[in-house]
Amino acid sequence: MEIDAVLTRRISAEKRQLDQRLRQLGSGAFEGNVRRERRPYPRVLPKYRNPDKPSETWAGRGKRPRWLTAKLRSGKKLDDFRIQPSSSRKQRAARR
Incomplete structure (x- = not known):
């Protein structure tokens, strides 16, 4: 019984x-x-x-959308779908 009491005290102290x-x-x-x-x-x-469908776009992050995956399987290249930057963006980038 002494062993039980000692073990109980040690366990409760460790728990605290x-x-x-x-x-x-x-x-x-x-x-x-x-x-x-x-x-x-x-x-x-x-x-x-x-x-x-021009409303469907992809930023190049995350999983590829289904429409792009299907087009790539049919033999197209990723660059075929790249959005060309507008001239105003080019001008802004050149100023920086």
Whole structure:
């Protein structure tokens, strides 16, 4: 029975230490429901356009859209869909 009492004291003391460390680290880090705010990403202009539906564009980030994948499979090249920068953009870039 002495062994049980000693073990119980040691376990409860270690549990208190662990609880204290958790509080020091911050309880928010261990709650699953807390959502972090995403950092703001700069807006990216589209670089590719579907010639069949000009409203469908792709900025070149993330997974390729289905329309582009289908066109590439049919033998076209990625550069065939590239949006040509307007002359005003070129002028702005030259000033920088």
